[in-house]
Amino acid sequence: MHREFSIVRVKQVAAQWEFPLSWDELETSPLAGPFNQLDQLRLDVAVGCFPGARRTRDGRRAWRISAHASVLEAWITSDGGLFLEGETSLEFVHEFFVHLSQTQPHLVLEDGITGVVHNERSLAGLVRHEEAISLPFELPEVAA
Numbered sequence: 559m560h561r562e563f564s565i566v567r568v569k570q571v572a573a574q575w576e577f578p579l580s581w582d583e584l585e586t587s588p589l590a591g592p593f594n595q596l597d598q599l600r601l602d603v604a605v606g607c608f609p610g611a612r613r614t615r616d617g618r619r620a621w622r623i624s625a626h627a628s629v630l631e632a633w634i635t636s637d638g639g640l641f642l643e644g645e646t647s648l649e650f651v652h653e654f655f656v657h658l659s660q661t662q663p664h665l666v667l668e669d670g671i672t673g674v675v676h677n678e679r680s681l682a683g684l685v686r687h688e689e690a691i692s693l694p695f696e697l698p699e700v701a702a
Contacts, residue, residue: 562670563642563651565658567593573664577680580673590664592638597662601640604661608654625650636641643670655681674676 572588576623581587593601598619605611605621611632614620620633628646632654635641642651651667659665659678668675676684 560645561643561648561651564668564670565640565642565655565665565669567591567597567605567662568664568666570664571665573677577666577677578674578684581668581675582673593634593640593662594638598634598638600661601658602634603657605634608657623654630654641670648681648688650687651679652681 567590568588569590575588602619605623606613608621608623610625611623612619614631614633618633619635620631623630623632623644628644628650630642630644630646630650632640632642637674641686642654655667656678666675666677667681
């Protein structure tokens with residue numbers, strides 16, 4: 559399935575909020591601003607260390623990540639944004655997001671198609687839900 563995401567940093571207080579959520583639900587912006595140059599470099603190195611990542615060599619700070627049937631392109635813009643796009647599963651996006659979260663604190667992932675914002679935990683719940691849909695039986699609820 560084609561997916562589009564952006565990864566942004568939120569203020570420390572916002573990292574404790576209940577996710578998933580929509581930016582439209584909020585009165586004030588929880589965003590901590592764009593990634594500075596040092597954070598961009600850290601993210602670039604982290605993306606390059608992810609298994610299956612290869613530099614695109616198209617003039618952007620971009621990587622193409624391939625694994626199994628998934629292809630994900632990740633690029634860091636000059637103004638400090640991090641975007642993901644590709645034909646991939648949510649499980650693969652979750653693995654990648656967890657990997658980046660180990661490098662940079664207080665990250666959230668915004669689904670570019672639905673506008674819903676996830677932290678690591680809510681994204682894992684979405685992955686579990688998507689997997690459960692394809693099963694011929696029901697999974698038991700997991701205690702929070």
